[in-house]
Amino acid sequence: MLEVKNVCCGYDGIDIVKQVSFSINRGENLCIVGPNGCGKSTLLKAISSLIDFHGEVKLDGKNINALKRKDLATKIALMTQSSNIQFPYTIYETVALGRYSHLKSIFSRLTKKDELIINESLKMVGILDIKNKLISELSGGQLQRVFLARAFAQDPEVILLDEPTNHLDLRYQIEILDYLKNWAKEKNKIVVAVLHDLNLVQNFGDRVLMLNDGIIKGHGNTKEVLNNNDLEEVYGIDIKSFMVRTLEKWR
Incomplete structure (x- = not known):
């Protein structure tokens, strides 16, 4: 609760x-x-x-x-109205940021489980097929789905x-x-x-x-x-x- x-x-x-x-x-x-x-x-x-x-x-x-x-x-994951582009990451890299709170350290590599969760999150919002595209190239609607996927990836x-x-x-x-x-x-x-x-x-x-x-x-x-x-x-x-x-x- x-x-x-x-x-x-x-x-x-x-x-x-x-x-x-x-x-x-x-x-x-x-x-x-x-x-x-x-x-x-x-x-x-x-x-x-x-x-x-x-x-x-x-x-x-x-x-x-x-x-x-x-x-x-x-x-707790929060997606605010002010979510914006800080760096020209790919969609996949941006969504992967949602997994970092689960890693042992900032130098840890993503595990197979992490990669599975990231791809599933991308699939949920319909952007798995463009996961290698730069977020700086996206429309507002696509970008919104990226930030939703990042929240899902945070699990x-x-x-x-x-x-x-x-x-x-x-x-x-x-x-x-x-x-x-x-x-x-x-x-x-x-x-x-x-x-x-x-x-x-x-x-x-x-x-x-x-x-x-x-x-x-x-x-x-x-x-x-x-x-x-x-x-x-x-x-x-x-x-x-x-x-x-x-x-x-x-x-």
Whole structure:
């Protein structure tokens, strides 16, 4: 279980996330939703211990602050919106970076098991056939899949994803989210994903956490939260009616 208790965090001494608490069981996924600037990305950074926070974050009863950085990297993988190109590596070399937290030292060579996991991760996101291509030559959608593959290669207990479907066409959005859902259930893992598209949340989410101004406005199963009366208040629009009107146009 991933447990977040009374977490407050932010920047320059100002809390953006305020007293957020929730838990998510292994085998489940949680979607975090809410308007821009409500603290979604900041919360993910706190859970992955990238920024300081008050409160507790525990994985299987162990406080993440008690883990060394390398040990934490074997437990939690984070893919942020700011993932970018640092060096002109190949796709394979970039995804292989996800295995380094599992190596005994920085000078250790990748094992056959590591290579198998890397290739399987590439296959999962549909880029195995171009694994030798330089990432500097990729489109935004291809690059997004590279960073997803790197998170899979890390083989963590928890994957945290900040807008994982950015730059992906509809087919890959659906395929990636379906894979993440199956990955969590089949391997008894946990997925926490920030998503803006509530249609995708309806299809993907086991549970939803809705934030507004850093405060929880809804938490529970997807149907309950997305039918919550607070939805219109949070987004400033009658989203459900808009979705129904849009659906009518497909008939």
